[in-house]
Amino acid sequence: MGSTPQQRRGNTRQRIQDVALELFAEQGYEKTSLREISERLDVTKAALYYHFKTKEDILASIFDDLNRPVEELLAWGKEQPRTLETKKEILSRYSEALVTAAPLFRFMQENQAAVRELSIGQTIKERVVALVALIEEPGASLADHVRCSTALFATHAGMFALKDLEGDPEEKRKAVLEVAFELVTRAHGRDPVE
Amino acid sequence: MGSTPQQRRGNTRQRIQDVALELFAEQGYEKTSLREISERLDVTKAALYYHFKTKEDILASIFDDLNRPVEELLAWGKEQPRTLETKKEILSRYSEALVTAAPLFRFMQENQAAVRELSIGQTIKERVVALVALIEEPGASLADHVRCSTALFATHAGMFALKDLEGDPEEKRKAVLEVAFELVTRAHGRDPVE
Amino acid sequence: MGSTPQQRRGNTRQRIQDVALELFAEQGYEKTSLREISERLDVTKAALYYHFKTKEDILASIFDDLNRPVEELLAWGKEQPRTLETKKEILSRYSEALVTAAPLFRFMQENQAAVRELSIGQTIKERVVALVALIEEPGASLADHVRCSTALFATHAGMFALKDLEGDPEEKRKAVLEVAFELVTRAHGRDPVE
Amino acid sequence: MGSTPQQRRGNTRQRIQDVALELFAEQGYEKTSLREISERLDVTKAALYYHFKTKEDILASIFDDLNRPVEELLAWGKEQPRTLETKKEILSRYSEALVTAAPLFRFMQENQAAVRELSIGQTIKERVVALVALIEEPGASLADHVRCSTALFATHAGMFALKDLEGDPEEKRKAVLEVAFELVTRAHGRDPVE
């Protein structure tokens, strides 16, 4: 008994999430209809409703699954001493998490308007704030706050902005991290030093 | 004696653009319906179609109008010598242009997925590429390319990301520019020096 | 002072009729919008309303103009003795009238459903009935009625049905008339003879 | 105990086709709106879209169903020897097919302009050409071509043109066929004989 023919059964929920994320990332949340998703899976629209309560719920479930590494990173980061090494480690791990869940983060990046109104909108915002808080010193100057935000943001957006550029993805990721390190290092040195 | 009651006639086109941009920025392009726009203006949907051929055309016209300063900046930048001063000037002017047309740029930032499929999508992409080209050295390293992209991106996104932060907007803008200058300076010094 | 540039003035009414008939014949009455007509003429829709009360009125005016030869034929026919020669003459003249006003008759032929609801619908029907009455004997048999109707109908529809066929239009017209003559001759000879 | 109340379920598709054809034939394709169809059926417009992809698709499906007898006649005719008897048989069978699918053929006759732009337009034209080809001799004269076209056309249009005439429909049909036979007989005898 092979695995491909009729390999569905039991994993339909997963397949819905996969296809949905693919389409959401490709065309946006609003422009992707449940009809499209169900047709791509060769099931009926009603089948989606067996697995998920609403369209939004599909997205929420994807987010819950794929965002877990970030939650864990956050939890881990809170336990660490706020050293420069820790900060770099956080950026580094965040960057790795992005690779794994690239479509989701690309989607979030490109659909901020749509996501803002959704239930996950608030959560996302909070995660970003919490992450920045981990890599900046409490009471940092405005400029340093910008440096740390930019470091995180570069890590995040760089992945998608550089997509069209030729070159090894892993090298690009390293380059982005290098710049992010620079920014966070500069911000780190400020307060104690001066 | 007031100006509001029955002040229409002649300025309806402008009013449509204003309200449309406001709603597009607030709720996203897809989520904003022409019904909503027309109701807010107290005209019929059909009136919108007297002034614009399609919904997309409304957005395109807004973009054409508000993006002009950026076009001019681009044209100006191409005539300048590629000095560090020029680069800073470009970032500086770009930042000022953003302030003027903030809602449009916020909209573009938050609706990338929607905008990508629209006619203006290509234009926007080209503008970004052209702007980065002006502030980076030809044949720059990957890391320097990231620095310059991030400089521009920070200038751009910083405006909206920092919106919720307390503090004088003008100060925030200055802080963002400071970091952007840092990045572009670093990238500028690299190639010739080392 | 030439005639082409700015040759309008005074003849706009005529130009509207021309363009309208062209489009009506090409795409059908319902599918042709006043916007299309006015754009083709490079005037505003409102201008059409200066010259005609309604869309239907445009068609009615075209019909009134182009149908006049048929009215005259009808009037003439009623004065003639009901000989076979007269009948042939009527078919012949009708055929000639069709050539002159081909687009109108093609339009009527292809838009019966639309025309039926319009004010001219009744008139058209009456004309057809009246014409048939002129070429058939009073109290003709059912089959002879069919022959005469078919003779007229062939004359009429043949013009458009044979449009795609290669060959000289005038020859085709003659061929159609030949068959129509046959039919009416047969019907003519019947009642008195047998 | 009746059959009407709540008899739906399973036959909605058919009911849509029935009502649509009725209205199309009565008022024309363009003038018939989906709202009208759905209201007559006491379902929502959206229900129509569950069963058919577009308005045009409703018409296409009706055509596919009702035109089948003509397709079969065509196939049958191609297998027969091209005798006068065969030709008469074809006209006769065609006439019978018309009776069964009268509303469709009346619709096609009266909405040529609308139908021309639709997907079925081409098919219809081809059917007519193919049918004429079956009842005329290859290489027939122009006049004989007209005779055969007229024979078919009379069979076709006679049904609707004579609708208003008093008298038994079956008798009228016979009368039309008689004339059609005459025409085709005349055309048949020409080439070999003379």
Added chain:
DNA sequence: AATGAATGAGTGTTCATTCAT
């Protein structure tokens, strides 16, 4: 002799969602 600006009623079509089976 015509336009600019607008309207009200409609169009075909799509959507997320529901529910009995």
Added chain:
DNA sequence: CATGAATGAACACTCATTCAT
């Protein structure tokens, strides 16, 4: 574990028509 059938609300867009200027 899913489908078949449907809905209500909305959508972008088009139409013939009007009227002050």
